[in-house]
Amino acid sequence: MEAIANRHSGTAGGTLVAHDQSKPLNVHVSISASAASTAAGQRALWMLVNLLARSVGAVARITVACPEAKLHPAVAPGYSAGSSLVAAILESAKAIGAIPPRLAAGTPEQSFVLGIGRVDDADLTLVFGDWWGGLDYTTSDAGTEVTLPFGPYIAAAHAAGHVFRVSRGLVEFVPFVYDAWKHVTASEIPPNPPPMPKKLAGDFLLAGVGAVGTATMLTLWATPGLKGRAQIADADTVDLTNLNRCVLFDASTVGLPKASTAAEVLQTGGAGSLVWDPHDGIAQEHPRRQQPLQLLLSAVDKNRSRLAIQRLIPTMALGASTYNLRSSLMRAGPLGARACLVCHNPLEPEISDPELRERYLAANQETQARLAESLQISRSELDSWARTARCGELDNRALPLLAEELDAKPHQFSVGYLSVLAGVLLAAEAVKERTSSTRALDDDKNHVSIQTLTPWSSRNNATRYLRQEDCIFCGPAGSATLQSMWADRFSHR
Numbered sequence: 327m328e329a330i331a332n333r334h335s336g337t338a339g340g341t342l343v344a345h346d347q348s349k350p351l352n353v354h355v356s357i358s359a360s361a362a363s364t365a366a367g368q369r370a371l372w373m374l375v376n377l378l379a380r381s382v383g384a385v386a387r388i389t390v391a392c393p394e395a396k397l398h399p400a401v402a403p404g405y406s407a408g409s410s411l412v413a414a415i416l417e418s419a420k421a422i423g424a425i426p427p428r429l430a431a432g433t434p435e436q437s438f439v440l441g442i443g444r445v446d447d448a449d450l451t452l453v454f455g456d457w458w459g460g461l462d463y464t465t466s467d468a469g470t471e472v473t474l475p476f477g478p479y480i481a482a483a484h485a486a487g488h489v490f491r492v493s494r495g496l497v498e499f500v501p502f503v504y505d506a507w508k509h510v511t512a513s514e515i516p517p518n519p520p521p522m523p524k525k526l527a528g529d530f531l532l533a534g535v536g537a538v539g540t541a542t543m544l545t546l547w548a549t550p551g552l553k554g555r556a557q558i559a560d561a562d563t564v565d566l567t568n569l570n571r572c573v574l575f576d577a578s579t580v581g582l583p584k585a586s587t588a589a590e591v592l593q594t595g596g597a598g599s600l601v602w603d604p605h606d607g608i609a610q611e612h613p614r615r616q617q618p619l620q621l622l623l624s625a626v627d628k629n630r631s632r633l634a635i636q637r638l639i640p641t642m643a644l645g646a647s648t649y650n651l652r653s654s655l656m657r658a659g660p661l662g663a664r665a666c667l668v669c670h671n672p673l674e675p676e677i678s679d680p681e682l683r684e685r686y687l688a689a690n691q692e693t694q695a696r697l698a699e700s701l702q703i704s705r706s707e708l709d710s711w712a713r714t715a716r717c718g719e720l721d722n723r724a725l726p727l728l729a730e731e732l733d734a735k736p737h738q739f740s741v742g743y744l745s746v747l748a749g750v751l752l753a754a755e756a757v758k759e760r761t762s763s764t765r766a767l768d769d770d771k772n773h774v775s776i777q778t779l780t781p782w783s784s785r786n787n788a789t790r791y792l793r794q795e796d797c798i799f800c801g802p803a804g805s806a807t808l809q810s811m812w813a814d815r816f817s818h819r
């Protein structure tokens with residue numbers, strides 16, 4: 327049965343105790359008056375409550391202690407600057423339709439307390455700067471001067487991650503911060519990077535508006551000074567099992583196309599002036615796709631999709647993904663020296679058309695009706711395709727969607743905080759691509775993988791991600807024409 331917790335109820339390869347043995351926590355989120363008056367404090371609060379409200383099975387009850395304050399711009403999508411912070415936080419989390427938070431003046435008994443700013447009885451405090459975020463035992467009022475969303479979101483994701491791990495029997499913790507500027511994990515606050523330019527222009531294509539992609543979009547929406555055309559693409563529609571981790575989707579968006587829905591949610595109120603240009607289909611078919619493609623952000627979760635978008639030969643490609651309890655970010659190339667998007671990602675076996683039709687016919691009425699609706703064709707048209715193999719109004723673009731929906735393979739483990747972490751790192755790296763020549767991911771160290779079982783480990787930093795010798799795209803069997811085109815674009819970037 328479809329349920330919000332489906333995608334995080336697994337054991338992540340045997341690391342976690344089983345979902346049915348999990349001990350959901352009563353979580354109390356408390357923010358100080360001074361933190362609640364800052365954009366950074368409000369962003370940390372919004373993201374933390376949003377993630378906790380999706381954590382079915384890990385969280386039993388959420389209470390929030392928040393002084394009334396005016397909402398800063400680009401904090402809560404759909405809520406205008408100057409409106410009530412408390413209303414924006416509680417209402418948007420309730421709309422998810424999973425664990426509704428409620429306001430509490432004091433700390434309810436037997437609660438695990440997460441603090442933002444100086445909070446007396448916090449078990450853990452979220453700490454953050456512009457580019458770094460983490461968790462600490464000591465309270466602090468830092469963060470008043472923070473204008474970028476990266477640090478607050480990283481801290482919030484790690485806090486939700488800690489709650490998730492504790493509910494599944496993993497209680498160990500060591501204070502740490504993660505610096506997304508240099509990609510290092512440390513126990514001390516990192517030095518400030520150079521200030522961001524006031525305006526950052528440039529277009530990009532984001533492939534995949536799922537859990538990672540929506541976090542990337544929100545982060546870019548909240549980054550001051552960004553301008554340009556943000557093309558986004560996803561052929562999928564929102565379903566109930568997406569709600570455990572897609573920060574822009576709630577119960578009212580189930581059944582709607584992901585790309586245009588996410589663009590709609592972020593249409594107004596952003597900190598910069600990005601223009602969202604959605605396509606409710608696969609990225610390579612975005613009707614206004616720029617050529618040559620300068621910057622590709624990959625947030626897709628299928629290896630076949632990775633191959634398709636790598637074949638667009640973007641000058642620069644950044645990819646983010648999650649696997650079990652790991653969030654990863656990679657920068658593709660250079661050719662022959664470092665991995666492309668396809669390396670180490672073997673293609674999934676494809677379902678044959680006859681098999682697809684058989685599965686459709688075997689599905690229950692409800693599923694058949696839902697598929698017809700998301701393809702915007704009639705049931706009888708879809709039934710006739712399944713029985714006769716004649717396509718009629720069902721065009722080729724519908725087949726990948728059906729294949730995805732009717733695939734019998736179990737979905738991979740996936741939990742909200744991991745996707746947000748990956749999505750925020752992808753957005754931060756995209757911003758760095760435009761700002762500085764001393765980027766953390768480069769032609770040598772092109773990969774970062776954060777094992778969130780031990781997020782404090784110093785091994786969570788930038789490393790080399792080598793190519794796969796026999797990669798079907800960048801290896802000897804790949805197209806020499808495409809490879810030389812990529813090498814040429816890469817060297818002239």
Ligand SMILES: [Zn+2]
Nearest residue numbers: 666669797800
């Ligand atoms: Zn490759």
